[in-house]
Amino acid sequence: MVEEIGRTTEGDVIINVGPQHPATHGVLHLLITINGETIKKVEPHLGFIHRSIEKMCESLSYRQFIYVTSRMDYLSSHINNHACALCLEKGLQIEVPSRAQVIRVLMDELTRIASHELWWGAMAMDLGAFTPFFHAFRERETINDIMEETCGARLTMNYIVPGGVMQDIHPNFQQRVKDFISLYKSKVGEYDELVTGNIIFQNRMKGVGYLSAEDAISFGCTGPTARGSGVTCDIRKLYPYEIYEQLQFDEILETAGDSFARYMVRVREMNQSIRIIEQLIDNIPEGDFQAKTKAVLKLPKGEFYQRVETARGEFGVYIVSEGGTTPYRIKFRSPGFSNLSALDHMARGSKLGDLVAMMGTLDLVIPDIDR
Amino acid sequence: MTNEELKAIITEILPTATFEEGGQWLTINIEPVDWKLLAGQLRQEPSLFFDFLFCLTCIDWKTHLTMVYHLDSTKFRHNIVIKSKLAVDNPSIETVSDIWQTANFHEREVYEMFGVNFINHPDLRLLILPDGWEGKRPMLKDFEDPINMIRL
Numbered sequence: 001m002v003e004e005i006g007r008t009t010e011g012d013v014i015i016n017v018g019p020q021h022p023a024t025h026g027v028l029h030l031l032i033t034i035n036g037e038t039i040k041k042v043e044p045h046l047g048f049i050h051r052s053i054e055k056m057c058e059s060l061s062y063r064q065f066i067y068v069t070s071r072m073d074y075l076s077s078h079i080n081n082h083a084c085a086l087c088l089e090k091g092l093q094i095e096v097p098s099r100a101q102v103i104r105v106l107m108d109e110l111t112r113i114a115s116h117e118l119w120w121g122a123m124a125m126d127l128g129a130f131t132p133f134f135h136a137f138r139e140r141e142t143i144n145d146i147m148e149e150t151c152g153a154r155l156t157m158n159y160i161v162p163g164g165v166m167q168d169i170h171p172n173f174q175q176r177v178k179d180f181i182s183l184y185k186s187k188v189g190e191y192d193e194l195v196t197g198n199i200i201f202q203n204r205m206k207g208v209g210y211l212s213a214e215d216a217i218s219f220g221c222t223g224p225t226a227r228g229s230g231v232t233c234d235i236r237k238l239y240p241y242e243i244y245e246q247l248q249f250d251e252i253l254e255t256a257g258d259s260f261a262r263y264m265v266r267v268r269e270m271n272q273s274i275r276i277i278e279q280l281i282d283n284i285p286e287g288d289f290q291a292k293t294k295a296v297l298k299l300p301k302g303e304f305y306q307r308v309e310t311a312r313g314e315f316g317v318y319i320v321s322e323g324g325t326t327p328y329r330i331k332f333r334s335p336g337f338s339n340l341s342a343l344d345h346m347a348r349g350s351k352l353g354d355l356v357a358m359m360g361t362l363d364l365v366i367p368d369i370d371r
Numbered sequence: 372m373t374n375e376e377l378k379a380i381i382t383e384i385l386p387t388a389t390f391e392e393g394g395q396w397l398t399i400n401i402e403p404v405d406w407k408l409l410a411g412q413l414r415q416e417p418s419l420f421f422d423f424l425f426c427l428t429c430i431d432w433k434t435h436l437t438m439v440y441h442l443d444s445t446k447f448r449h450n451i452v453i454k455s456k457l458a459v460d461n462p463s464i465e466t467v468s469d470i471w472q473t474a475n476f477h478e479r480e481v482y483e484m485f486g487v488n489f490i491n492h493p494d495l496r497l498l499i500l501p502d503g504w505e506g507k508r509p510m511l512k513d514f515e516d517p518i519n520m521i522r523l
Contacts, residue, residue: 047499055510217422217445220473231445238448305395305441307425316426318439331428341476370499 019048026366037351042344050370057330062297070156073368075115076310081160087306087317088162091299097288100164109273114143115311116270123360142180164290205260209346209358220338223313228262230255235309262361336368372449384412398452407465414470420446427477429485431512436462463488484510
């Protein structure tokens with residue numbers, strides 16, 4: 001690989017971005033072929049944070065492996081846990097108490113907002129503005145505090161267990177979530193003032209990194225990346241799990257297919273998450289927070305697949321069981337891996353400076369890609 | 372489209388295909404040599420229109436490998452699972468990265484982790500493993516690593 005770097009015969013230059021580059025948001029290595037300032041090819045090199053989580057899970061019990069999944073997409077760790085728990089509950093036919101279901105969805109949506117907040121701050125920072133990062137983290141901290149109080153951790157929550165949630169919500173939970181909603185509503189206008197309506201940002205994002213609807217589907221893009229191209233792909237709507245069927249929220253679609261469209265999808269999605277939380281926060285049913293399950297779980301022989309919508313797109317858990325206490329094979333279909341594969345297609349022919357605007361709106365989390 | 376209708380159309384395309392029901396989705400077992408033909412038809416046939424390959428993976432059963440393809444249609448929202456058995460020595464199957472572009476990365480991952488050779492793949496190189504990786508494929512069941520702990 002190292003020999004490839006440098007000037008090639010046709011006047012193309014091969015340069016490295018990463019693995020230690022702030023714009024890659026982690027240890028992603030891109031080998032970029034440029035001619036002048038025009039990108040001819042982008043080649044991602046992965047694996048700098050590969051821990052072989054799938055292999056690790058093969059030797060962990062069904063209760064244990066859920067915790068490892070928090071370490072993949074650490075910004076959607078709660079939703080990853082949720083997917084695994086749902087997959088197990090499907091196989092074991094566990095009935096989850098309605099209180100646990102509501103708590104899980106509330107946590108999912110809080111996680112989604114926290115993830116999008118971080119993305120928004122980092123995205124603006126990629127494009128040269130440092131202040132929005134602090135604005136985003138001001139609200140995100142509140143969510144982290146709520147998580148800390150109820151789940152005991154701020155990032156890798158591990159709050160969901162097969163059959164429900166680990167412990168009941170903290171007595172302060174409802175009040176603090178309501179406080180967060182009013183804080184968020186009073187501050188969200190600043191986001192638009194600072195970034196969305198800013199002509200410099202708009203010029204840098206509009207028309208950049210175009211992805212057509214057909215290509216988005218073909219590359220397996222999901223989540224806001226595909227919805228920015230007008231592809232209906234919200235798993236919460238298409239294949240509803242938990243209580244999403246009963247909730248009122250919209251799937252945000254944009255049709256432009258450029259970086260600005262993907263940006264708008266995420267910003268508007270936060271408001272939908274707030275809408276879901278508002279519907280549920282005063283209606284948490286009384287009852288158990290966990291179903292009674294056996295201490296050692298044995299999944300029946302067979303295959304189980306669960307799709308959920310994380311902040312980055314469709315996350316899939318595929319468990320092949322031989323009837324034992326550990327999975328025979330686990331595959332995690334991570335949204336980032338597929339979304340990244342479209343980067344080369346998007347970037348070809350555009351300028352090197354625009355690459356950051358494209359990568360920013362793909363919302364890459366490297367552990368999610370490498371697993 | 373219901374499973375019965377799907378079965379009828381797929382039997383017409385590939386009479387040797389066998390079906391499995393009872394799981395989450397209709398599962399179709401095929402021979403590796405038939406995969407390319409079936410894949411093209413699944414994508415192009417207007418009544419099937421499987422345009423979204425949402426999961427591509429491999430399972431090591433020690434006696435053989437099984438390729439698993441999960442397909443979804445964004446138009447009709449029906450799903451199927453395709454499975455194909457590969458031999459342990461020199462496993463190979465045709466690539467589908469020209470039909471679904473997402474298969475490009477996923478096949479590279481399966482190639483390095485399981486050693487499956489994807490015939491006609493445009494760029495079959497290591498993706499996640501470090502350059503110059505030699506030796507056994509890490510996701511195979513008989514993989515042993517004397518230095519790093521892989522079993523708990």
